[in-house]
Amino acid sequence: MSSGQRPGPGGEALIVTGRAASTDAVVVSVVGEVDMLTAPQLLPAIVEYVAKKPCRLLVVDLTGVTFLGSPGLKVLLEVQAFAGDRELKVRFVTADNRHATRPLEITGLDKMLTSSPSVHDALQELDRAADVD
Template sequence: MHRCTDRVTPASVRAEGPVAFLRVLQQLRDGVVHVRVVGEVDLATAPTLDRCLHAARSHAPDPVVLDLTGVRFLGTPGLDVLAEHHHGCAARGSVLRVVAAHRPVLHPVRLSGLDRLLHLFPDLHRATTAPHTPGQPDA
C-alpha cells in the first residue's frame, strides 16, 4: 500500500488556519486500483487528491475504486476532482467507482447532481466486484 503524493510516497497535507488533514492510500490489488481517502477534501487538500487520482489512472484500463468512507467533509473543489477523474478514467477505457454511503459525501454529491454521473457504490465489496462497461452508468 502506498500513501499518495506526486510520486506515490508517504504524505499528509495540512491547511493553514483550522487544520485540515487528508490522507490518501493507494494499492493495486487483483487488477483494481484502490484509493482510500481519510479526512477533509476542501480547497487546500483537493490538489493532493487530484494528484493521487492521476497516479491511480496511470494503471488504466484497471478500474479505480475511490473509497470515500473516511471523508468527513467534501467541498466543491473535491466535487470538481471527482467529475474530472470520472471523465478522465472513461477517456482511458477505465472507470472510477466511488464508495460513499454517508451524509458528508452523499449530500454534496446529490446536491451537485454528480450522483447522476458518478458510479456510486454503498460499500467496497460491491465496488470491487461490480461488472461494468467504461463510460456507462452502473445498474
C-alpha cells in the same frame, strides 16, 4: 502507500492511499477534508496509483471523507474524466457517509458519478463483467 498530507481549514489532513485490489482493480481511499487547500492533491495521487498499477477498474473510496467542498466535487468529475480517457471503469464509494453523500445529492452529482455501496460491491461488479466477457 500514501500521498502527501496537507491540513485543511479545520486542521485535518487529507490522506490518500492506494492499493491493488485484484489483478485488474485499484482502490484509492480518501480520508479527511477535501477542500480548496487539499483537493489539488487528489487527482495527482490517483494518477500516480493508476500509473503504478494499470487496471480496468478504479474504485475511489470516500467513506473516510469528513468534508467535501466544491473544489473536491470538481476533482471527482476530473477523476471520472481521467478514467474515461483511459477507458477505465470508475466507482465512487460513499456508503452511508453523509459528509460525502450530501454534497453529491445537493449538486446532483450523485446522478452523474457511478457509485457502489461498498468497495466489495464495486469489486464484484468487475468480477461480474469478466463473467460476461
